[in-house]
Amino acid sequence: MDFRARPGYLRPMPRYALKIEYDGAPFAGWQRQKQHPSVQQAVEEALRRLQPDAPGIAAAGRTDAGVHALGQVAHCDLVKEWDPFRLREALNHHLKPLPVAILEAVQVDEGFHARFSATxxxxxxxxxxxxxxxxxxxxxxxxxxxxxxxxxxxxxxxxxxxxxxxxxxxxxxxxxxxxxxxxxxxxxxxxxxxxxxxxxxxxxxxxxxxxxxxxxxxxxxxxxxxxxxxxxxxxxxxxxxxxxxxxxxxxxxxxxxxxxxxxxxxxx
Missing domain, CATH: 3.30.70.660 (Pseudouridine synthase I, catalytic domain, C-terminal subdomain)
Known part of the structure; x- marks a missing residue:
């Protein structure tokens, strides 16, 4: 019997990888901070417009204040399954007018980690x-x-x-x-x-x-x-x-x- 079919098994939340482009000038870096705006905060707030209890996200690199990205990668876990195109479009809508864009969104295996899987x-x-x-x-x-x-x-x-x-x-x-x-x-x-x-x-x-x-x-x-x-x-x-x-x-x-x-x- 597949253990995933056993009673009480909790199915993992769908995981999505995001490719992110941003202008770092308005931000104090990627990582969320208490008193200064960050790119992580901007993306997480956009995600929580879709799912209010969405957990935090992890990124491949913690860029410093003023540093830009052409291909930052982050992953997030969401309760419902999203069509990747619709997820990308919804996030970009909620990110306006900040200089942050989700270039791609794809569903990935639960073992994928934006930081630790990177080579x-x-x-x-x-x-x-x-x-x-x-x-x-x-x-x-x-x-x-x-x-x-x-x-x-x-x-x-x-x-x-x-x-x-x-x-x-x-x-x-x-x-x-x-x-x-x-x-x-x-x-x-x-x-x-x-x-x-x-x-x-x-x-x-x-x-x-x-x-x-x-x-x-x-x-x-x-x-x-x-x-x-x-x-x-x-x-x-x-x-x-x-x-x-x-x-x-x-x-x-x-x-x-x-x-x-x-x-x-x-x-x-």
Whole structure:
């Protein structure tokens, strides 16, 4: 006899995975806070318009204040089964006018967990170099007023690849058990823009330390400006000392771009 057919068996609530895009500027980060608005709070309040007693949601990454997302993933449990299209549309209706959008909603197995099932996270950082102030991209890039050199930054980035103790590039507020992480990719591309240049940093790893990506980019920017060399970055890494890190860049250029799972829940 199937144990699920036994008397007293409580059927698990249907679980849904949500792919979420947001502008982080109005929020104090992803995680719910008592006194400041968060993305988690916005999505949970939209869910509770559909089910007043809906439990809290879990996400793949807790982005900081001002950090954006192109593909954040969260999961939620609801009492009734929803058509995924209708769930997405209903949530987007209740999220207006906040800059948060549910790109996809899919029903997943009860064993799926947005955070613990993830095998990789990818971040994008956008750095704009031009003297004229950003207009259309204001709040979506980190802007500096001087040109940067691509090749030295790429060489310095290669020094950071692999498994290392990243204490130098870890916030003192980081709560991770260990500073040892494996960095799988840190690719930098240069894009021509009117009256300037944009550098895009594509960073990939299973997981990251608090402020790790922003510490990387702030340090590599110093290399591009000629103030540091790739050898300086190597020495900073080997120092395993937060004081050896370059400047930590601001959050507005950072995006959680993609989360990878053993089986992509959003792939038809």
């Amino acid at each position: 990789e996270r990818r971040y994008l950082f956008r750095l704009l170099c031009r003297r004229a102030p950003a207009t259309h991209e204001r709040g979506n890039v980190w802007q500096v007023a001087y040109p940067l050199a691509l090749a030295p930054m790429q060489e310095a980035a290669r020094r950071l690849l692999g498994r290392h103790d990243f204490t130098t590039f870890r916030s003192t507020m980081c709560q991770a058990d260990s500073p040892v992480k494996t960095l799988d990719a840190l690719d930098i591309e240069e894009i021509a823009v009117p009256y300037g240049q944009e550098f895009r940093f594509h960073v990939r790893a299973r997981s990251f330390l608090h402020n790790q990506v922003r510490s990387f980019v702030g340090t590599l920017e110093r290399v591009g400006a000629g103030a540091w060399t790739p050898d300086d970055v190597q020495a900073a890494l080997e120092a395993r000392d937060r004081a050896a890190c370059g400047p930590v860049c601001p959050p507005q250029g950072l995006y959680l771009a993609h989360v990878t799972y053993p089986q992509d829940p959003f792939q038809a």
